[in-house]
Amino acid sequence: MRASPAWHARIDVEGAVEGAGFLVTDDTVLTCAHVVGRWPRAEVVFPGARELGPVAAEVVARGVWAGGDTDPGDLAVLRLDRPVGIAPAVFAPLDDPYATPPPKLIAYGFSQGYEEEGVQTELRATSHLLIRDEWAQLEYWRGYGQQADRGFSGAAVMVETSGQVAGMVVSQDAVTRNCRMIPARVLARHWAPLADRVPTPGYRREDTRRLRELIERARVTPGTPGALLQKVSGTREFVLPVVEPDTLWAAVWYLLTETTPRPDWLPLADLAVHLISYVDDETLGDELRAWARSHRSTHDRAPAPERLSRETMWSVRESSVHELSATTWTGPASAEGTAAATDTAGTGVGGTAGTGTGLGGTGDTGTGPRSAAGTGTGAGGTADTGTDPGGTAGTSTGPGGTAGTAGTSTGPGSAAGTGTGPGGTADTGTDPGGTTGISTGPGGTAEGGPAVTALGSVGLPPPPAP
Known part of the structure; x- marks a missing residue:
């Protein structure tokens, strides 16, 4: 007691x-x-x-x-x-x-x-x-x-x-x-x-306090707070508030409590920069710009190298995918156009190829839950030499995949060529794990699947040939 x-x-x-x-x-x-x-x-x-x-x-x-x-x-x-x-x-x-x-x-x-x-x-x-x-x-x-x-x-x-x-x-x-x-x-x-x-995890109190002091000096017209949130949201994984904020502080506080800063997305810095165009006070504009620069410096990390070793690439876990993102982030079921890939044929519930974006996926090459590299498919699998549970294409082995050659093998994890199975197919398959070519299914497609994370700009190499 x-x-x-x-x-x-x-x-x-x-x-x-x-x-x-x-x-x-x-x-x-x-x-x-x-x-x-x-x-x-x-x-x-x-x-x-x-x-x-x-x-x-x-x-x-x-x-x-x-x-x-x-x-x-x-x-x-x-x-x-x-x-x-x-x-x-x-x-x-x-x-x-x-x-x-x-x-x-x-x-x-x-x-x-x-x-x-x-x-x-x-x-x-x-x-x-x-x-x-x-x-x-x-x-x-x-x-x-x-x-x-x-x-x-x-x-x-x-x-x-x-x-x-x-x-x-x-x-x-x-x-x-x-x-x-x-x-x-x-x-x-x-x-x-x-x-x-x-x-407000992820945000330093001194940063929050200083930004609050700056926006108290800003004089903006009605509708500006909501417009700023719209600009900050862009194509990111971001849900706008049910009630449009009527003050700048309400907009800032919404970001503080509903978002977490990442090296590739700092919404408060974006808001501060956008706010400059709405204020007439040049001194305040300079101070907002300086605040945004300082805020970014506390979160930015060294950019990922243009190419990672193949061994490193295929050991990337889902928890690392966000940190490797080098371009845009639009969240589940989002991408350029219709949440799909535009270049090579990435597949899987969490992934896309090309410019697809979201959780656990990749662009061009990469890994993650149900993602693909090149033309590989399956839950966490790879192309050519992958060995993960979802199956692979080529000569991979694994609980659900194929062993030996690619072409006509089948099984619960995936297949390559004309094989079919719950894990997905190559070319024309339509099963849940994902597909390559022009196939369709819950896991994603090469043209319009529900993608979730983009690593397109990282430019990672394909896995080694068997």
Whole structure:
């Protein structure tokens, strides 16, 4: 057993208990906008540190909440009149509350009868999908127990095992026995300084803070944030937000929380460069360009050599494919034109030849799950001398492939020439593992298969002949 964190807070307005809150810095508390209403000041009480007594606070920021039960941005920021010497809340990794099996979540509120010491309720996330890109739905851990009723608004939703904060309670429905949480990723979208405390893997906090300072100086017309995301997305594996961002910070924060930087794709650097054409301030433009250059320098690595040894090429694993990508990335079922190859005949669920792009595949030559090099086919197989489970073409051997010669052999893995089997065929086959020539099937085609990763520009050599 351990005590509840001291950063849990109660919010009083004009002597009445109005809701809950939680400490995010040594002098800053978050709560709901509807808890403080239009009042400019409130008092904050920390039940876990009663010796502090009530601490006066000023409402220094509010979200865009317009006063309705379903209006977004129901967030208020209170600045304490003095630091309280309590360790603030720590935010959980953004996906933690939506794990499988779902973790138990705890909220600490101040319902009627528990105004002094507070009371807890047990919750879990219904889904990782947000309602209107604003709320996560929570349901009660069991069919009985304390509900998140009046007095819980503004309470932190804490992952029980880690003690870290996943979001903030904003409303509840006593009939359906569920409530809503504004997740941490949405809280920081409404109040940018919170980004310094919410985890964004792959992005350095100093980079994020500096970019936030720059975009606060930018003056752009409505529609610009959405246009910038469109430009950044291009043909990449990137899903635009359900609700178009109405501020530059919302667009930046979306990239921070929904993308991971890679040497071949740095979306924030792209956004900063595109933003230059929308601002009139030359000094700001120069600073944005310098930021983009600095951000790239922290992620860029030495380019892959023009040619790798054949032994190295055929030992590449799926986890390395992303690192070897030298040109475009458009994600599953994407490529130039119709998600297909345009040069040689690459095959397989994950691969293409030529300019095909996506997970696990290659362009011209390469390896990966169900990819091909030259005319080889099969799950992870190769051409000519490959020996992987999916089968090969030529004289390869393996669990599902052929042995001896290419031409009329058959088997579950693949075949070459006119052979057929679940692994795929050569020339005119149509089986699941993929094909070469003009064949078709779930694994991909030489003309229009569902490709997934491009290594076309790497220019890797074919495997050695047997």
